[in-house]
Amino acid sequence: MNYLKLKHFSHHLQVSFTRLNNICRSWYKLYAPNSLKHRRNTDQIKLSDSSILAMLIWQAELGIESQRRFCRFFVGLSHSRFNRRARQLLPLIYLIRHTLNQEVDLSGKILIIDSFPVPVCQPVRNYRVKIFHDIADIGYKATKKVYYYGFKVHAIVSDDGYLLDYAVTKASVHDTKETVELMNNAHPTNHYLLGDEGYLGKDLAAKLKHMGYVLWTPYRKNMQGAKKHNNHQLMAVRRTIESDFALLSYYNAENNRARSLVGFQERLESAVLAYNMAYCLERFN
Numbered sequence: 001m002n003y004l005k006l007k008h009f010s011h012h013l014q015v016s017f018t019r020l021n022n023i024c025r026s027w028y029k030l031y032a033p034n035s036l037k038h039r040r041n042t043d044q045i046k047l048s049d050s051s052i053l054a055m056l057i058w059q060a061e062l063g064i065e066s067q068r069r070f071c072r073f074f075v076g077l078s079h080s081r082f083n084r085r086a087r088q089l090l091p092l093i094y095l096i097r098h099t100l101n102q103e104v105d106l107s108g109k110i111l112i113i114d115s116f117p118v119p120v121c122q123p124v125r126n127y128r129v130k131i132f133h134d135i136a137d138i139g140y141k142a143t144k145k146v147y148y149y150g151f152k153v154h155a156i157v158s159d160d161g162y163l164l165d166y167a168v169t170k171a172s173v174h175d176t177k178e179t180v181e182l183m184n185n186a187h188p189t190n191h192y193l194l195g196d197e198g199y200l201g202k203d204l205a206a207k208l209k210h211m212g213y214v215l216w217t218p219y220r221k222n223m224q225g226a227k228k229h230n231n232h233q234l235m236a237v238r239r240t241i242e243s244d245f246a247l248l249s250y251y252n253a254e255n256n257r258a259r260s261l262v263g264f265q266e267r268l269e270s271a272v273l274a275y276n277m278a279y280c281l282e283r284f285n
Contacts (some may be wrong), residue, residue, distance in 0.1 A: 017058055023277075024054040031095050031258045036088065045087060048074055052085045056266075060251040060274035067257070067267075085260050086270075093269045096188050100276055112194045113182070116155070116174050116248070117141045118168075118256055118268075119148035131259055139171025153268070154178045155252070156186055159237050162279050163272055164188060168265075176204045183211060194215070194238040217262075226261040244275075251275050268274070 028035065028050035036049065047055075055075055064070045071079045117139060122127045126138055127148040136150050152173060155166040165186035167178050175198040183193075196218045209213045217237055219226035248254070253271040259262040 003231065016061075017054065020057070020061075021051060021054040022059055024057070025050040027096050028053065028092070031099060032092055036092065047085075049073045049085070049089060050119075051094075052082070053089055055082075056086055056093075056270040057274045057277065060271045061278070062103055063250050063252065064257050067258055074255055075086045085262065087266055090262065090266045090269065093273055097269065097273050100273075101256060104162055104276075105282065106158050106162060106164065106246050107189055109160065109162075109190055110192050110194060110237060111158050111164070111177060111188055112238055113157060113175075113199065114155065114157075114245070115152050115178075115198075116245045116254060117148055117150065118151040118153055118254055119170060120264075121149055123148055124147070124148075129205060132261070132264075135170070135261065137170045137172050139173075142212065146231075151264075153274065154182055155241075155245075156182060156188065157241050157244050158190075159194075159240060161240070161242070162167065163248075163276055166272065168268070175199055179204060180211070183208065194234060217248070248272070248275055 007269045016190040028048075029106050032049065038284050055070075058074075059070045062070075068079045071077060071082050071275055074152065075082055077085070083164065119141075120132060125147050126147060129149050132150075138147055138149050139152055140146075148171060149172050152166050152171050153166050153168055154175065156164045158164065165182060167182045167185070167230070169178055175195075176223060179195075179199065191213055193213050193215045195215060197218060200220070205215045216231075216234060218230045218238075244249075245254075248271060251274050253268060253275070256264055256267050
C-alpha cells in the first residue's frame with residue numbers, strides 16, 4: 001500500500017470511528033444504568049465506557065477476529081483490561097439491542113428463521129477440546145459437510161435483513177426444538193414465518209399456528225405435491241437470510257474466539273449490535 005492509499009485508508013478509519021463514537025456516547029447517556037456510570041474510580045480511566053463500546057462495534061465492523069491483535073494496534077489498553085471493561089458493558093449492549101428492536105418498524109415484513117454454526121475449535125480437536133465442557137457439543141455443518149464442536153445460533157431475521165432476536169444452543173440441538181421458545185421471547189407482530197426444510201413437520205406448524213403464526217417451508221423434491229407447493233418467490237425471499245448470515249460471519253458472529261461463556265456472549269452480542277446498527281444507518285440516514 002503506497003502512502004496516498006494508506007493516508008486515505010487511515011482517514012476513512014478515523015472518520016468512521018468518530019461517527020461511531022458519537023453514536024455510542026449518546027447511547028451511553030440514554031441507557032447506561034447509574035450503577036455503571038457512577039462506579040468507583042471512573043474519573044481515572046484512560047478510555048470512557050462509550051469509547052470501549054464503540055471499539056467493540058468497530059472491531060466487528062472491521063472483521064478483526066483476534067481481540068489481542070485489535071488491542072495491540074487500535075486500543076490504548078492491555079488485552080486483559082480491555083476484556084474486563086468490555087464484559088462490564090454486556091448488560092448495556094443487551095439493553096441497546098432490545099431498544100433498537102422497539103424503534104425499528106417491522107410491521108408487514110415477512111420473518112425468516114434459520115440457524116448457523118459457531119465452532120469453538122478446529123474439527124481435528126472435536127474430541128480433545130476442554131473448553132465449554134457440558135455446555136457445547138458436536139454438531140453437523142451441512143453446508144461444508146463437516147462435524148464441529150461448539151454452539152448453534154438460531155435467529156429470526158426480517159425479509160430486508162434486520163435481526164430481531166436469537167438464541168444459542170448446543171450444536172446438536174435440532175432447529176425445530178428452539179423455534180417455539182424463540183418466537184415466544186421475540187413476540188413479533190408479523191404473522192408469516194419462512195423456514196427451510198429443517199423446519200418441516202406438522203407438530204411445529206400446529207404449535208406456531210396456535211400462537212398465531214403461519215409457518216411456510218419448502219417441500220423436499222421427493223415429497224408429494226412439491227412442485228405445486230414450492231413457491232419460487234417465497235424460496236427466493238427465504239434465501240436472503242444466507243446473505244445476512246454471511247455478513248454476520250464477517251462481523252465475527254461465527255468466528256468467536258472467546259474462551260469463557262461471558263466472553264462468548266459479549267462477542268456475539270457485539271456482532272449482532274454492529275450488524276443491526278449497520279442496517280439502521282443504511283435505511284434511516
